[in-house]
Amino acid sequence: MNEPPRYHRLLVTDVVDETPDTRSLVLSVPPPLATEFAYRPGQYLTVRVPHDGHGSVARCYSLSSSPQTDRDLKITVKRVVDGHGSNWICDRVRPGAVLDISSPAGNFTPSTLDSDLLLLAGGSGITPVISILKAALVDGRGHVFLGYANRDEGSVIFAEELRRLELRYADRLQVAHWLDTVHGPPTVDRMKELIREYARRDAFVCGPDPYMTVVCQALHQLGTPGRQVHVERFTTPEPPAPAPAPGNRVATVEVELDGATHRLPWPASVRLLDVLIDAGLNPPFSCRQGICGACACRIVRGTVELVHNEVLEDEDFADGYTLACQALPRSDTVSVTYS
Numbered sequence: 001m002n003e004p005p006r007y008h009r010l011l012v013t014d015v016v017d018e019t020p021d022t023r024s025l026v027l028s029v030p031p032p033l034a035t036e037f038a039y040r041p042g043q044y045l046t047v048r049v050p051h052d053g054h055g056s057v058a059r060c061y062s063l064s065s066s067p068q069t070d071r072d073l074k075i076t077v078k079r080v081v082d083g084h085g086s087n088w089i090c091d092r093v094r095p096g097a098v099l100d101i102s103s104p105a106g107n108f109t110p111s112t113l114d115s116d117l118l119l120l121a122g123g124s125g126i127t128p129v130i131s132i133l134k135a136a137l138v139d140g141r142g143h144v145f146l147g148y149a150n151r152d153e154g155s156v157i158f159a160e161e162l163r164r165l166e167l168r169y170a171d172r173l174q175v176a177h178w179l180d181t182v183h184g185p186p187t188v189d190r191m192k193e194l195i196r197e198y199a200r201r202d203a204f205v206c207g208p209d210p211y212m213t214v215v216c217q218a219l220h221q222l223g224t225p226g227r228q229v230h231v232e233r234f235t236t237p238e239p240p241a242p243a244p245a246p247g248n249r250v251a252t253v254e255v256e257l258d259g260a261t262h263r264l265p266w267p268a269s270v271r272l273l274d275v276l277i278d279a280g281l282n283p284p285f286s287c288r289q290g291i292c293g294a295c296a297c298r299i300v301r302g303t304v305e306l307v308h309n310e311v312l313e314d315e316d317f318a319d320g321y322t323l324a325c326q327a328l329p330r331s332d333t334v335s336v337t338y339s
Contacts, residue, residue: 007048007100008033010073014095018076018157022124023090024064027073027101037073039104041066041113041135042128042204042232045075046294048100049085051282056100058284058294059085062128062206062232063104064158068138076157078124105293108132108232110202113140118198120215122149122186122207126157128232129206137169144169145198149178149186149211186211191218199224206232233289251302251329256337257281266329271307272297272336273324283338288325295324302334 010033014026027045029037043063048056065074080086093099108128110117113136121129126148136144150156156177166175176194178186191214199222205215212231219229253266255276266275273295276283285295290308298320304327306312312321322336 007046007102008036009098010101012093012095012097012099013072015093016074019078019155021079021090021155022076022157023093024074024076025089025093025099027075027099029073036103039063039067039073040109041068041131042109043104043106043131044128045073045104046102046284047075047085047089048284049088051084056282057084058102060294062106062108063131064127066131066134066138068135070134076124076127078157102294106232108204108206108230110136110204114142115140116142116198116201117144118195118201118203119144119146120148120195120203120205120207121146122211122215123151123155124157125205125207125211125232127206129204130158130161132204133165133173137165137173143172144174145195145201146173146175147178147191147194148175149207150180152179152181186214188214188217188221191215192222195219196222200228202228202230204230204232209233251331252333253329254333254335255281255297256300256335256339257283258338266334268329270328271325272304272322272327272329276324283324285325290323290326293323296321297324297336297338298322300335300337302329302331304328304334305330 010027010029012025013028016024018024044060045063046058046060049059051057061075061077063073064076077086077089079090110132117136119129119133133144133146136142162175166173195218199219203219203224205212216229249268251266251268253264255262264275264279273283273285283295290310293311299322304322306323306326307328308326309323312323
């Protein structure tokens with residue numbers, strides 16, 4: 001990434017009920033924004049969601065559409081207990097709504113569509129995986145194995161679409177459904193049995209943390225090289241525990257956000273995002289884990305330390321970018337901008 005997310009207003013042209021707790025939003029991109037919203041299979045969009053009647057918060061949702069097969073963009077949202085963004089979207093968004101959405105981002109995407117692939121999804125983790133699946137079948141030449149785990153048959157997202165793909169690409173696609181009500185929860189040993197013959201392929205894994213832990217352990221024990229295992233984490237935003245910092249030092253942060261400048265005290269053990277939210281500001285953010293980049297801002301003056309980072313690269317640091325959700329002050333004064 002080279003800059004923080006920029007938001008554009010996109011029209012919701014259709015809302016599709018995938019399961020009782022999952023909806024897909026079909027989004028129309030105006031021709032002048034076609035280049036801005038060009039995307040790779042497996043990427044996500046960041047959506048601004050109204051919060052407490054004023055301001056907004058940012059949430060990331062993977063694209064279930066594929067650039068190889070779908071004219072319009074489509075994101076799929078599963079309702080999460082106490083999840084502000086998912087409940088607002090599932091309850092409020094109807095065709096004709098207009099949402100503030102940033103351009104596609106994310107690195108959960110194959111370097112080539114011609115390789116044999118191992119795709120492993122749990123629950124709503126199928127969202128970016130089906131985007132990759134459709135792209136590989138239409139534009140690629142390899143074989144694809146999809147292992148898809150769900151609670152029961154009624155919770156299988158894209159069930160009919162997957163059946164159609166199995167029939168159309170019977171010579172290249174194999175789908176194995178894992179239902180907890182039938183097979184019990186996935187275990188490492190049983191997962192190894194399921195994927196053993198595909199363990200040398202590039203693997204793309206997405207789903208709840210317990211599922212991904214089992215899958216990644218199975219791949220490791222089967223000898224799949226780490227560089228071939230690609231993981232997309234779905235996390236529920238929660239306030240992170242403060243990282244240890246020496247003493248009780250309090251820095252000062254000057255923040256340029258939404259056209260205004262704010263000066264705030266910044267305790268050395270509190271992350272920047274929490275400082276801004278506690279002050280009543282509405283900075284963009286999503287995962288709060290340092291893995292999505294939605295909270296990226298630029299350091300104008302001063303120094304910070306990141307507790308965790310899985311998205312910024314050397315060139316981003318050279319341009320002054322940091323992650324508000326992981327940044328701690330390491331100088332007495334820090335200036336940052338979201339412009």
